[in-house]
Each structure stands twice: as structure tokens, then as C-alpha cells.
Amino acid sequence: MLKLIGVIVSILLIIVIFLRTPQENVGLSSFATKSDILGSPSSAERFLNILTVFGIAVYFGVALSLNLTS
Structure with a gap:
């Protein structure tokens, strides 16, 4: 169960990092407008x-x- 939560959080973090765009890039701001x-x-x-x-x-x-239990 804990491994499943770890996998889901890892995928969520990857998606969030891809959503973050640099300030000079207008990708997020144009999408939001x-x-x-x-x-x-x-x-x-x-x-x-x-x-x-x-x-x-x-x-x-x-x-x-997970590291403490193994």
C-alpha cells in the first residue's frame, strides 16, 4: 500500500514539474488567459x-x- 502511494506521488510530482514553466515563457500565462x-x-x-x-x-x-521498514 505504501509503495502504491509512493508511485502515485512520484507521478504527481513529475506532472507538476512539467506544468511549471519558466517566467519568460508565456506558455502558462497564455494558457491561463x-x-x-x-x-x-x-x-x-x-x-x-x-x-x-x-x-x-x-x-x-x-x-x-519504506526505508525504515525494510
């Missing part, structure tokens, strides 16, 4: 930052517990 899925570019960036930090914390927790 064409559709209201992510909201404004600043709120989308804030949401992705929070999601990334949460995902990394969960990933480290799962990895630590």
Missing part, C-alpha cells in the same frame, strides 16, 4: 508551488517509512 482552468498566472504559480511542496513532503515521508 485562454481558459479559466488555472485562474490567473500568479494564482496558478502559487497553487503549483504549494502542490510541489506538499508532494515533496509526502514523498519524503513515504520514502523514509
Whole structure:
């Protein structure tokens, strides 16, 4: 069960990292202005930052517990 959570969090982190675009790239901002899925570019960036930090914390927790049990 814990390994499954680790795999899901890993895939989620990969997706979130691919969604994050550099500031000079207009990919995220043009996407956000064409559709209201992510909201404004600043709120989308804030949401992705929070999601990334949460995902990394969960990933480290799962990895630590898996290493301690084996």
C-alpha cells in the first residue's frame, strides 16, 4: 500500500514539474488567459508551488517509512 502511494506521488510530482514553466515563457500565462482552468498566472504559480511542496513532503515521508521498514 505504501509503495502504491509512493508511485502515485512520484507521478504527481513529475506532472507538476512539467506544468511549471519558466517566467519568460508565456506558455502558462497564455494558457491561463485562454481558459479559466488555472485562474490567473500568479494564482496558478502559487497553487503549483504549494502542490510541489506538499508532494515533496509526502514523498519524503513515504520514502523514509519504506526505508525504515525494510
